Amino acid sequence: MEKRVGRRGFLVSGAVVGAGALVSACTSNEPAAAPTTAAPQAASAGTGNDEPGTKVVIGFSAPAADHGWIAAIAKNAADQAKQYSDVEFKPVEPTNDINQQITAVESLIAAKVNALVILPNDGEQLNQVARKAMDAGIPVINLDRVFPDKLSYRTWVGGDNYGMGVAAGNYIGKTLKDKGVSNPVILEIQGIATLPLTQDRSKGFADALKTYGFSVTAQQDAKFTVESGTQVASNLLQAHKKIDAIWNHDDDQGIGVLAAIKEANRSEFFMVGGAGSANAMRDIQADSGVLKATVTYSPTMAGSAIKLARLIAQGKGLSDLVEQQVPQSITLASETITKENAAKYLPLGFES
Template sequence: MSPTPAAPRPTRRNLLFGTAAASAGALLTGCTSNSSSSGDDEREGQSQAAVADDSPGRPVTIGFAGPQADHGWLNAINENAHRRAEEYEDVTLKTTEGSNDTAQQIGQIETLINSEVDVLVVLPADGRALTQVALTAMEAGIPVVNLDRIFDTAQAYRCWVGGDNYGMGLNAGHFIGERLKDVENAKVVELAGLDNLELTRQRTQGFDDALANYPNIEKVARQAAEFTVESGQEVMSGLLQAVPSFHALWNHDDDQGVGAERAIEQAGRDEFFMVGGAGSRHVMEAIQADDSVVKATVLYPPTMAASAIDLARALGQSKGISGLAELEIPTSITLYSAVVTRDNVEQYLPTGFN
């Protein structure tokens, strides 16, 4: 069967009130198309939306713009997006050179808009600063899939997909709390990320809310690092000197955790266990080996970029969802922050990033 002829670009009204549905990740597999020889797809005069599937459809050009990949997780975002796009013969991916300079990223997105891509996937270096250019894309009839760092208004995107920072802290806190619930006067230390980021504050709030359920546990120290190996080592060294003994450490980010591990080894400390954040392959392998203080990590999955490509492709092809009754794609998809331990690490190891 020949590909479906290209449809007119969606209008602004279509984008806000009614393009066909799509979904991310596992929801996009094992689905069938709208056409049916039996006619069972029409019931009581109600037609179902075309559901997303892997079979080739109308060609879609997706513009992908993200920040500079100066961090393991951000590099994994780029890799996930490229790998997913390569799986689809009907997808052409146009990417920009990542930048942490907002003016430069705005210019890159404007270039993608002018090249008339069908859909945009944007992980903004700064959601607030890039809101206007996303609005420009939407007003031009180009659906925007907002990845992770959110724009200031829902009018700037058709769908947002990202991680759960509050849930990340909450699940880390509950994991630590359950392991220490029978320990009298348990002490916990937190190695946070950049304090000027809202995501860091959300992770800390979730962690504190979880620990509030365990009256025997006290958080005795918290210091912020900068999501880098060097800062993790420096700040962790200071924490180890300031707190002579404690039972658990939660580190917000596995990249800075590499530095924290170095500081811990240099200090010869092993009286506590460590829970990481994000889900790097290094940490998962340490969990699997079970020969260090690292016992768990809480996911912030970079696979969200692959899901964003799935969503963008489905939007461009006016395909819908399998598994949900709604005919439209959700306006937001929040990924779950699973806790990876020795018991389940083999399941999650393929998602670990370098």
């Protein structure tokens, strides 16, 4: 189980559920799938579940906003809670200190909130306090980084790391095939190589490229930071005099990657980003540089977690499903954002 890395979580398998207001993506991960132009909606329209119901207090705890993605997690949660007159949103101070987060969650348990949404700094280390909440009858909606004990959460909701890699690999593989490129030089700039989430992204990428007869030429991690993104990209650009495509796992570190590319005055290749930041979408929309697409790992999942917490606390299910209960696990798919659909996805992007 990985330790805290300043943001982002783990891949966990689960059913991909298209549910009312759940902001899931629209594309398939099959190689032949083309990016859709239909954007997911930020909120569902007029279902019975949206009508005011029993007043509920939803506690919220997440790491400190040391990345644009984490900042967007907190904003999406708060904004979604404001949509309901029957929800009292009770966030605690964000922190990157494990013990402080445990203490903060304990304060929400003591306050007897009706539901808890937790994005833990470390799922393993906060497992026991989440279990304490569940044992106290408070349903826990585990966001992104998973608790290892399934008895520690009622529902998990998060993104698809393997699917990100598949989406990026399909876009790059198809683009190169359409151009008639053989034996392409494909570079991969990871987040942190030792993390399972990164390994899942890389495996999805390799698996998708393989279907086109391609493979990764060189791979290096950039620690999810702008500074490392610049340094790693500079090294790779110096080492490879000709490049056909780059996949950068993370749009936050992508700021540094793109700075290095600009400094090197290189433009013979195209690049795909990861996570779906607003600045990346604007670059893609402008179509004035090497960045041609990004694949989503959307912080809108926090808004979906608030919606799920409200439904669970009120004893409701998802209106689009036959079942009476909210699912135990929900994995959001990874969408491919290109020039054609960037404008529609921009409102859901986060600022890096």
